[in-house]
Amino acid sequence: MSERFAFTVKARDGTARTGAITTPRGIVPTPAFMPVGTGATVKAMFPEDVKASGADVILANTYHLMLRPGAERIARLGGLHKFMHWDGPILTDSGGYQVMSLAKLRRIDEEGVTFQSHVDGATVALSPERAIEVQCLLGSDIQMVLDECTAHPATREEAKASLELSLPWAKRCKVAFASMSKPGQALFGIVQGSVYPDLREACARDLMEIGFDGYAVGGLAVGEGQGAMLDMVETTTAILPEDRPRYLMGVGTPQDLLASIARGIDMFDCVLPTRSGRHCQAFTWQGRLNLRNARYAEDQTPLDPESSCPAAQYEKAYLHHLVRSGEALGAMLLSYANVQFYQELMARAREAIAAGRFASFADDVKRRYAGSGEEVEE
Amino acid sequence: MSERFAFTVKARDGTARTGAITTPRGIVPTPAFMPVGTGATVKAMFPEDVKASGADVILANTYHLMLRPGAERIARLGGLHKFMHWDGPILTDSGGYQVMSLAKLRRIDEEGVTFQSHVDGATVALSPERAIEVQCLLGSDIQMVLDECTAHPATREEAKASLELSLPWAKRCKVAFASMSKPGQALFGIVQGSVYPDLREACARDLMEIGFDGYAVGGLAVGEGQGAMLDMVETTTAILPEDRPRYLMGVGTPQDLLASIARGIDMFDCVLPTRSGRHCQAFTWQGRLNLRNARYAEDQTPLDPESSCPAAQYEKAYLHHLVRSGEALGAMLLSYANVQFYQELMARAREAIAAGRFASFADDVKRRYAGSGEEVEE
Numbered sequence: 001m002s003e004r005f006a007f008t009v010k011a012r013d014g015t016a017r018t019g020a021i022t023t024p025r026g027i028v029p030t031p032a033f034m035p036v037g038t039g040a041t042v043k044a045m046f047p048e049d050v051k052a053s054g055a056d057v058i059l060a061n062t063y064h065l066m067l068r069p070g071a072e073r074i075a076r077l078g079g080l081h082k083f084m085h086w087d088g089p090i091l092t093d094s095g096g097y098q099v100m101s102l103a104k105l106r107r108i109d110e111e112g113v114t115f116q117s118h119v120d121g122a123t124v125a126l127s128p129e130r131a132i133e134v135q136c137l138l139g140s141d142i143q144m145v146l147d148e149c150t151a152h153p154a155t156r157e158e159a160k161a162s163l164e165l166s167l168p169w170a171k172r173c174k175v176a177f178a179s180m181s182k183p184g185q186a187l188f189g190i191v192q193g194s195v196y197p198d199l200r201e202a203c204a205r206d207l208m209e210i211g212f213d214g215y216a217v218g219g220l221a222v223g224e225g226q227g228a229m230l231d232m233v234e235t236t237t238a239i240l241p242e243d244r245p246r247y248l249m250g251v252g253t254p255q256d257l258l259a260s261i262a263r264g265i266d267m268f269d270c271v272l273p274t275r276s277g278r279h280c281q282a283f284t285w286q287g288r289l290n291l292r293n294a295r296y297a298e299d300q301t302p303l304d305p306e307s308s309c310p311a312a313q314y315e316k317a318y319l320h321h322l323v324r325s326g327e328a329l330g331a332m333l334l335s336y337a338n339v340q341f342y343q344e345l346m347a348r349a350r351e352a353i354a355a356g357r358f359a360s361f362a363d364d365v366k367r368r369y370a371g372s373g374e375e376v377e378e
Numbered sequence: 379m380s381e382r383f384a385f386t387v388k389a390r391d392g393t394a395r396t397g398a399i400t401t402p403r404g405i406v407p408t409p410a411f412m413p414v415g416t417g418a419t420v421k422a423m424f425p426e427d428v429k430a431s432g433a434d435v436i437l438a439n440t441y442h443l444m445l446r447p448g449a450e451r452i453a454r455l456g457g458l459h460k461f462m463h464w465d466g467p468i469l470t471d472s473g474g475y476q477v478m479s480l481a482k483l484r485r486i487d488e489e490g491v492t493f494q495s496h497v498d499g500a501t502v503a504l505s506p507e508r509a510i511e512v513q514c515l516l517g518s519d520i521q522m523v524l525d526e527c528t529a530h531p532a533t534r535e536e537a538k539a540s541l542e543l544s545l546p547w548a549k550r551c552k553v554a555f556a557s558m559s560k561p562g563q564a565l566f567g568i569v570q571g572s573v574y575p576d577l578r579e580a581c582a583r584d585l586m587e588i589g590f591d592g593y594a595v596g597g598l599a600v601g602e603g604q605g606a607m608l609d610m611v612e613t614t615t616a617i618l619p620e621d622r623p624r625y626l627m628g629v630g631t632p633q634d635l636l637a638s639i640a641r642g643i644d645m646f647d648c649v650l651p652t653r654s655g656r657h658c659q660a661f662t663w664q665g666r667l668n669l670r671n672a673r674y675a676e677d678q679t680p681l682d683p684e685s686s687c688p689a690a691q692y693e694k695a696y697l698h699h700l701v702r703s704g705e706a707l708g709a710m711l712l713s714y715a716n717v718q719f720y721q722e723l724m725a726r727a728r729e730a731i732a733a734g735r736f737a738s739f740a741d742d743v744k745r746r747y748a749g750s751g752e753e754v755e756e
Contacts, residue, residue, distance in 0.1 A: 040699065044706040069675065069699045077678060077695050084696065297447065300455060317455050318462065321418065321447045328422040328706060 024184035054343030063098035079139035092140035159194035186213035237264035277335030309340035402562035432721030441476035457517035537572035564591035615642035655713030687718035
């Protein structure tokens with residue numbers, strides 16, 4: 001296994017591309033979807049089933065782990081990989097997004113952010129240097145710069161001010177990373193700029209000047225709508241270097257993923273497959289299903305005969321019973337089936353790009369999902 | 379596989395015995411512990427892990443299943459085994475115990491009981507005939523007669539009145555079972571009588587006169603204390619026929635099981651391993667542990683190095699983190715480890731009986747558990 005972080009594009013189909021990220025902990029074929037293991041566990045899944053689902057890389061949340069059990073503690077216990085029984089690559093975010101969305105924010109200035117922990121109310125400081133230190137303590141393979149995730153909606157002035165805060169942080173992260181990281185670890189920059197194409201472009205160019213191992217598109221899927229999101233993706237990927245992976249943060253539905261792959265995105269993470277799995281929803285090759293629906297009460301067909309996931313072979317009638325009864329096994333089976341569906345979706349996308357038929361593949365999936373607007377019932 | 383239900387004692391050590399129950403769906407070495415799959419799922423466990431834990435037979439609750447999803451529905455879906463992905467033997471209780479403990483009881487008379495469902499408030503009737511019909515619809519391999527589980531404490535007169543209700547029900551269950559059951563299915567009687575040895579004896583003799591495939595000891599572990607419970611077990615097993623399995627219902631801790639095996643019990647069920655697993659408690663060969671305890675925060679030793687359960691190989695520090703964070707994986711791993719511990723306990727008990735060293739084995743376990751009084755923290 002190479003001791004260096006590398007990315008190679010192997011085939012293109014229009015703007016879509018398939019390739020591989022190489023890390024000391026394993027190779028990640030792209031486009032890749034990262035299941036989210038917020039608190040050092042992909043919720044309601046055994047680590048070996050996450051692996052069996054086809055996932056090559058997972059995401060863990062710096063914010064959650066620095067608060068509980070603590071980054072220094074995880075380091076003392078041998079690092080995050082050992083702690084959570086995952087020996088493949090792990091990407092960690094910087095904590096910035098959750099500070100804004102979960103914590104009681106106390107202060108934000110050019111130095112960094114100070115906030116109150118949502119776990120125990122303690123006052124915690126996060127600076128660019130500390131964000132990198134925490135990610136290095138965890139032993140993360142792909143680390144993210146600390147940025148301010150611009151709120152939505154934001155005026156052009158607000159978005160610009162946000163960038164002016166984040167860009168110096170990105171530089172400081174790179175400096176800190178150079179002194180703290182180990183060989184083979186990577187650091188990604190994050191393009192912000194809200195829904196303003198010129199700000200996105202300027203941010204991308206500024207980050208490229210600093211120079212990162214990969215580039216993320218952040219601050220999207222926060223309420224701007226799919227059209228605006230895809231416009232921003234397209235604007236940004238048009239500028240980003242061809243030889244670096246591009247990661248669209250926190251997105252999304254199968255349709256979002258395919259539309260973004262068509263616009264040159266290589267990596268994704270989203271809580272949707274696991275969160276939906278805990279809320280009775282299944283992603284299948286026949287579309288999206290809500291297993292609470294009474295129509296499944298005596299449906300003896302498997303959840304997804306087209307999937308090779310063991311969990312997708314369970315009968316809909318049984319899954320219906322489990323979710324109606326609030327049984328843990330319902331969430332366990334649906335989480336597993338959903339995570340594997342996302343992996344199968346990525347595997348088929350990679351094949352389709354390599355074969356030059358990505359557009360027709362994406363159309364086919366879009367058709368399968370068009371008639372299935374079943375919503376979460378909570 | 380034999381099409382008949384049979385029981386053979388293979389070795390004795392004092393009053394303890396080891397043998398095997400043969401059913402058309404598989405052989406169950408005894409003493410046996412049945413994990414509880416109340417609502418057609420052993421809570422928070424995949425069916426294949428229940429099997430892998432060493433369980434040869436599981437229990438399902440008639441009361442819960444008749445209310446949701448309904449016995450007729452399960453029959454239409456191909457029976458309980460297919461429904462819940464369990465192809466080994468299943469024992470079902472009669473529903474009587476839960477009617478008393480969970481439902482809003484409406485009426486109880488010699489005909490049967492009428493109650494309000496705790497699921498949807500519907501009025502439901504349960505008679506001896508209906509209890510057998512429901513168990514046959516489920517396809518249960520070992521069925522239980524409907525009885526009134528005598529409340530504790532009960533005066534001698536109350537306990538006697540309760541027996542006078544239950545004995546005619548037992549007879550009617552046998553008649554109904556003869557007309558509705560399939561070859562190889564078995565029906566067990568249930569000895570009640572509260573804490574009164576003469577009532578237990580009389581009940582046992584009356585049931586033996588009716589004649590059942592096995593005999594359960596019911597109405598214990600309801601607050602009478604371990605001493606009184608073991609006295610009743612001893613009184614009852616002294617009378618029960620040698621050539622029929624004896625099942626102590628709803629018991630208990632590892633110490634309870636071993637003390638009851640010493641008094642001639644062959645079968646057990648209890649929610650303790652799974653319920654404890656959902657409440658941060660582990661049963662291990664080193665005793666009972668409460669994983670919430672801060673002492674485990676940086677404990678890198680496996681949960682139970684002496685167990686062969688995959689879940690027991692996880693570090694205590696990680697389990698501590700999971701249960702403190704309320705992560706589903708904590709309950710999943712502890713449930714699996716606990717169910718397997720109970721199976722390993724039974725396997726070692728069988729070996730010890732066969733080798734004529736059961737008393738020293740039981741003493742050893744008792745010693746291991748003596749210092750571990752960690753209680754559930756809720």
